[in-house]
Amino acid sequence: MLHKRLMQIILFAVLLCCVSSLGSAVAAKSVTGIRLSETGTGVSCSFACPDYPYLLVKYKTADESGILVLTGRNGQFEGEIPLPCKQKAKNLKIEIKTPSERLLDKATFDLNDVKAPETRKVSSGAAAKVKDLTLTPGDKYVDYSFTAPGHHQAIVQFSSVMQKGQLIVDEQGDGRFSGRLLLPCANAKDSVTVTVSGLNNRKLASDKVRLLFVPPDVSYVAEEGPLKGVKVCLDPGHQGLEVHGGRVHQYPGSEKLVSGGNSTMGQGAVTLRKESIAVLEISYRICRRLRELGAEVTMTRWVEEVSVTNMERAEYANEQGADYFLRIHLNMSSEGNNNAIYVYGPSNSPYAKAVMPIEQYRDVAQTILDAMKESTGVKGGVVRMSDQFVGNNWSKMTTFLIECGFLSTPANDWILTTDDYQEKIAQGMVEGLQAVVEGRLKKFVFH
Numbered sequence: 001m002l003h004k005r006l007m008q009i010i011l012f013a014v015l016l017c018c019v020s021s022l023g024s025a026v027a028a029k030s031v032t033g034i035r036l037s038e039t040g041t042g043v044s045c046s047f048a049c050p051d052y053p054y055l056l057v058k059y060k061t062a063d064e065s066g067i068l069v070l071t072g073r074n075g076q077f078e079g080e081i082p083l084p085c086k087q088k089a090k091n092l093k094i095e096i097k098t099p100s101e102r103l104l105d106k107a108t109f110d111l112n113d114v115k116a117p118e119t120r121k122v123s124s125g126a127a128a129k130v131k132d133l134t135l136t137p138g139d140k141y142v143d144y145s146f147t148a149p150g151h152h153q154a155i156v157q158f159s160s161v162m163q164k165g166q167l168i169v170d171e172q173g174d175g176r177f178s179g180r181l182l183l184p185c186a187n188a189k190d191s192v193t194v195t196v197s198g199l200n201n202r203k204l205a206s207d208k209v210r211l212l213f214v215p216p217d218v219s220y221v222a223e224e225g226p227l228k229g230v231k232v233c234l235d236p237g238h239q240g241l242e243v244h245g246g247r248v249h250q251y252p253g254s255e256k257l258v259s260g261g262n263s264t265m266g267q268g269a270v271t272l273r274k275e276s277i278a279v280l281e282i283s284y285r286i287c288r289r290l291r292e293l294g295a296e297v298t299m300t301r302w303v304e305e306v307s308v309t310n311m312e313r314a315e316y317a318n319e320q321g322a323d324y325f326l327r328i329h330l331n332m333s334s335e336g337n338n339n340a341i342y343v344y345g346p347s348n349s350p351y352a353k354a355v356m357p358i359e360q361y362r363d364v365a366q367t368i369l370d371a372m373k374e375s376t377g378v379k380g381g382v383v384r385m386s387d388q389f390v391g392n393n394w395s396k397m398t399t400f401l402i403e404c405g406f407l408s409t410p411a412n413d414w415i416l417t418t419d420d421y422q423e424k425i426a427q428g429m430v431e432g433l434q435a436v437v438e439g440r441l442k443k444f445v446f447h
C-alpha cells in the first residue's frame, strides 16, 4: 500500500456504507426471477441481473447470518446459502446488494419442518466456567471441544466478518462436548470468535482462532509452452509476521538511507482481509498459470508465517537468476473509491539501467498493465517509474511492483475475495508477461 492512514479509510468506508444504505430505498431494481429452494445443506439461490458482474447476497435466519459474493455469468447469478446451524429458524431473509452495498432487492423464504431441539435443564452445581475450550482451525471450519460438567446441552456461538451463527449442542457423556463449525462463507485467515454458554445463557468460555490457508496444488509444470526457459520470481507482498529490515541504501550507489523492511500493509475496508493473504492467494494463481505455459517459477514466500524484508526479496530473486521479478500488492487510498491498477518500475537504479533503457522498461510495464486492464475490465491504470521501492531498485532483472486493486474500495475488497476475480488478475498479468517475452510490446519492439 502507499498511504498509511488506515483509520481514516475505515471511517470513510463506514460513512460510505451509511450513505449507500440511505440511498437504497430509491435504488433502481434490476434483479429479476429470484428463485429460492431448499437443498439438504441450505437454500439454493438464483436470479438474473444484467447490470453488475458481482453481487452480494446477505442472508439471515434466527440461527445464523452471512454474506455470499456471487459472480454473474451472462447476467445469471447462482449459489447456495449455507445453513449449517438451522435449528429453530422458520424463515430466511435475503438482501441482494451491489458490492458498494446498494440494495437491489430482497426476499423472504419459508423454511420447511424446522423443529427446535428439546432443551434439558442445567443440573444444580453445574460448571460456572469452562477452562479447556480448544479450537482447532481448518480451511473453512473450526473444530471445538470442551468439558462442562452438569451441562447436558450448551450454546455454541461463532462469529467472523463474513458469517455468524449459533447452535445448541448436546453433551456426549462425562460433560464432554465437541463438534465442527462450518464456515463456507469465511475466507482464509479470517478471525473467528467462538463463545460457549449454558442454556441459562451464562457465558462459560470464549476464544478466538484464525482459519487456515490451504494452498492450491501448483506442482504441474508443462514440458513445453510459450514460456519454456523463462524464469519468473513472484513476490507476494508483506507477510503474517513482523519484519525488521533496518536502514539500507535506496538503490546501488545511492547515498540516501531508507527502510529496508516492509511497508505497512493494506486491509479490506469491509472484509478486514489482510493484504498479505489476498496477494498470496493471487500469487498462487499466477504461479499455476505461468507453470502451465512452461515457465520456471519460484516465490519469495509460500505461506503467511514468515518474515522477509524487501531487501531480502530482491536478493532472493537475484540468487534465483530470475528473468522477471513480479511483486504482487494491493493498494489503499484515503481519497475516495479508487478502482485502478498501478505498475511501478525502477527509475534510477544502475541495476535497472543495466537491464534495459528506462523508457523501454516503461513500455514493458505498459504492456503488462494493458493486459491486466483488459482481463479485469478495470478502466483506470498507471505506469510509474520511481525510486520508491527498495525491492525494485536492488533487483538485477526486469521487475515491477504491481498494485492489483484497492482494498480500501469496498467493491474492490468484496470481489477480491472471489476465485473468479483473482483469476482475472492472474490471467491479465500472465498474458501481459507472455506478450513481453514474445516481444509484442505496445509501442516498443526490442530484440
Ligand SMILES: [Zn+2]
Binding pocket: 001, 237, 238, 264, 265, 266, 275, 329, 330
Ligand atoms: Zn502492499
